[in-house]
Amino acid sequence: MPASYYDSEGNHIKECTKCKLVQPVEEYYRHTPTGSTDGLVQRCRHCVLAKFRDENARRNKKRKQRTHKLTKHQVAWIKEQKDVLSIRETARQFAKKFWAIKVNPSTVQRIFSGKIHAEGKDEETISVYDMLDAASQFSGSAEDYLDSTDIKKVKL
Numbered sequence: 001m002p003a004s005y006y007d008s009e010g011n012h013i014k015e016c017t018k019c020k021l022v023q024p025v026e027e028y029y030r031h032t033p034t035g036s037t038d039g040l041v042q043r044c045r046h047c048v049l050a051k052f053r054d055e056n057a058r059r060n061k062k063r064k065q066r067t068h069k070l071t072k073h074q075v076a077w078i079k080e081q082k083d084v085l086s087i088r089e090t091a092r093q094f095a096k097k098f099w100a101i102k103v104n105p106s107t108v109q110r111i112f113s114g115k116i117h118a119e120g121k122d123e124e125t126i127s128v129y130d131m132l133d134a135a136s137q138f139s140g141s142a143e144d145y146l147d148s149t150d151i152k153k154v155k156l
């Protein structure tokens with residue numbers, strides 16, 4: 001991590017580790033982490049703020065995913081896979097078909113067995129949100145999520 005330094009003209013400057021621009025130290029927030037020799041954060045203000053905006057946007061996106069409800073069309077598609085695909089494969093194909101939306105294998109299992117989204121019982125969807133909540137908290141890929149899920153441990 002490059003510390004701040006003075007150039008030949010006496011300007012106190014520092015290189016941002018993100019955008020690589022050499023800027024006056026005023027462009028950096030102050031920070032006193034262990035290992036910092038100049039008391040400044042490694043990224044310039046612009047890059048720090050950009051990172052905050054980025055993380056905010058990502059958090060908001062997650063929040064939206066968390067409240068996502070399975071549409072009738074999606075539920076119907078899952079039901080069509082019963083006796084055609086395995087539970088895992090259904091969840092895997094679902095993530096591909098409905099871009100960026102994940103469905104937990106246990107949700108598929110519950111739909112297959114008629115425990116949720118049974119005909120005329122569309123109101124019983126609270127557990128689906130719990131499943132989607134867990135899925136949206138997972139930071140890895142859909143495949144990783146499926147592999148980390150033990151269906152037998154899910155309370156029915």
Ligand SMILES: [Zn+2]
Pocket residue numbers: 016017018019020021043044045046047048
């Ligand atoms: Zn920068």
